[in-house]
Amino acid sequence: MADQMTIRETAAPAVGVRVPSANIYAPQWRNFVFVAPFLFFFTTLLILPLFWGMWLSVHKADTFSTGRFVGLDNYVRLVHDKVFLQSVWNTFYFVLLTVPALALIGLFLALCLNRRTRTAAVLRTLFFSSSVLSVTIVTLIWRIVYIPNVGLLSTIYGWFGATAPAFISDPSLAMIGIAIATIWWCIGLPMMLFLSALQQIPQDIYEAAALDNANRWQTLRSITLPSIKRTFILVIIIQIVLQFQLFGQAWLMTRGGPNNLTKPIVLYIYDTAFRRWDLGMGAAASEMLFVLILIAAMAQYLVTRNKGDQA
Amino acid sequence: MSAPSNSIKGRAFGDRMLLALVILLSIIMIAPVLWVIGLSLKENAELMANPNSVFHAPYTLKNYINTIGTSSVFRWVLNSIIVSGGLTLGTLILSSLAGYGFARLNFPGRNILFVIVLFGLAVPEQAVLVARHQIFSMLKFHNTYHGLILPGLSASFGVFLMTQYFRAIPKELDEAAMLDNASRFKIFWKVLLPLTVPAQATLGIFTFLGAWNDYFWPLISATKKDMFTLTVGMASTQTNFAQSEGIGFLMAQAVFAGAPILIIYLFFQKYIVTAVSGAAVR
């Protein structure tokens, strides 16, 4: 029976002859077959467009053709374009409105809901549920909240005989309106990240603190918060990367208006490349966004690399 | 902390404040959704006359019947199912193969390739969108299903996740299978892949959800109404907000589009939370 287990066709090398020994971990080209399918799509649909985009950004281009080389012209035009500068400012303003709020509310919810009761579980489910909705539904919901007449807000204000603030049309409130909808939509992720960080704090530290007569505030300040410091930074960076890519909410709720005051960079790219069909300029704008996001991603890498507390 | 009784009273008061705040936030989470559901159950004329009529009968399912009967929602749902399903299937196949390759096999340039794939995690969609759109225009891929599916197949996250998962499986299993004379593919297919089912579920649901909710790429690639995904289609109806069909009808569409996803979420909550948190932290 053992004969079946030896291959006969392979002639055994003679004693004393140096033959390469079997190496199951040796690098072999045929192993490449397993990663090749993914790498094909990765290269053609990500790497190629990445460089193609850089190349486009130094050309005058429309949908079907790439025109003449214009050097850094597109970039120069961008930094002189009031609308682009406005969109950069809008994006930063939006990030400033949403990210700290998301981090703080997320932390607050995590601290409150980090317990093994049924109510806490139900509330966790509730606060995360909005995250699974598409941007279309979220904006639909919030427009119906903000809309005059049949809107939820105006109805509630109506009970008190007051007029609701015009979150969509008032230039000074429009971005805030978008930010509120975004916080409502995105609160689940920071909460969950904080919760998983809280659950990794060893329970015996709390027992030790209780033996040391620490009150709740002291425990929070000297144990809980320091142990999730790294997660806090991580949440901030993740949210910066995410919120930098604001598009759907602004496009669907305000179309970037009034007066481009809610137009973020991505919407600028969309307008330039896919509505005015100035692909070169759109590509240049997306390169600038890429650099901004890459900086944040690098920061995330640096934070995750030093495994202080578990994220 | 003066007297113990004091501190307990203070604690109870603090607890009540926190509770009140959490309840307030819960109301903010729920109220808009309830409002939408309420509006979807009302006649348009009645709403316009008095929005407070939401709080009392008569309620009607007319808006839902209209949604099912007249709108393109079904077509869009079908498109979304095809696109999300296709992308999910493709992602699972590519990621599993590549994850196994990177975790278990050696080939020339493996480490540098893996670093490049990891770098792909940091590339935002917007950085490649413009060029991708031009390439797809040249290939006449727009307004096709493959045009909607293909870009998602280049995402590194699945490969990253599966590589991590394969690495966590003890190497002795591969070695035992090698002693059992199994080929590399057989080890992958018969021994390791069945063990990755939890990761497949996580990745599958995450990919499906992401594709279902994706807005930007379908918006610029599917410009014909027949090729809209549900997300894009829903957005297109919002432009004539509160006009032709009426608010109740729009709200019924929103409920119709959102409910399945929320139900899926309730069933697969654990996987979804794991996937989303995992994708964020990487």
Add this chain to the structure above:
Amino acid sequence: MTANIEIRNVSKQFGAMTVLDDLSLSIRAREFIVFLGPSGCGKSTLLRMIAGLETVDGGEIAINGERIDHLPPGKRGIAMVFQSYALYPHMTVRDNMAFGLDNIGVARDVIDARIAEAARILEMPQLLDRKPGQLSGGQRQRVAIGRAIVKEPKAFLFDEPLSNLDAALRTRTRIELAQLHQRLQSTMIFVTHDQVEAMTLADRIVVMNNRRIEQIGSPMEIYERPATKFVAGFVGAPAMNFVDAAIDRSGDVITVTFADSTTIATDIASNQVVDGAHTFGVRAEDVRIAPTGQGNVDGKVDVLERLGERTLVYTRLSDGQIIVASDAGNSRVAVGDTVGLAFDGRKSHLFDETGRAWHARRA
């Protein structure tokens, strides 16, 4: 279904580090051989090289005279039982055993017959349709062995297969393994760091340390005539007593003198030993407790370990040296007592600076 295994001048590097250095070993057909050594000595690496899971960087390995070191693991006709068992978690016990046979195209009815036979031998027919997760540690162990048996391999390789079992189960499984070897008459190679496993199971033990083979021999040879100081110290519990000593080889046999001028006459022939620093070695059971002043030397009792059938007496000599003696199970010695220690010179050993050993002349 058995084979001899020839390992010739094998060496192995991990990067710049050499883990095995020019190692040769002949394993006879039907032999139960145990690789024994501390962790990191290379014993598992050697086993994995035979299995084909590690490359052979120099030298060659042959089974029944045929070179196999160039063959992939599955083509070598051997079976291995892993420390973690490495059962396929999603397959039933039956499928675990069938997998390897299926892969080499054994007919279904032959597979079924072999599985039934293995299940009978290992007394686990009722487990065949369970999955590994539903089994206890001991049962998994049996399945792992069963998976090896059905392949009817030329040799069985065991990589510390008992270390994940609790003490009672380990003893039982040890005996079952010995019976299995009796019954199958197969070549078996067993890697362990546990000397009791080695002593009880092996036909021959290969003691390894620090990239090399220290000694190959039957358990009693290893125990009674350890080739080196390392073997003497590693095999046997408690470890052999070592005392630095000067030697006098003027007579036929060597006389040793401790630092406190205690002298002991040994039965070691003088002619081959050369002068230099030496260490005198004697096992606890060859040190007898005697009334004070009547042994070779006196010691103060530090610790007593009562093991039931015997008592280990840890004594401290005047220079602080610890000597362990073995006394009867019901020994009357108490901690703090001063006792005499009588060394059995005929069973003592001598080690030179390089660790090489000399033993008493054979009777």
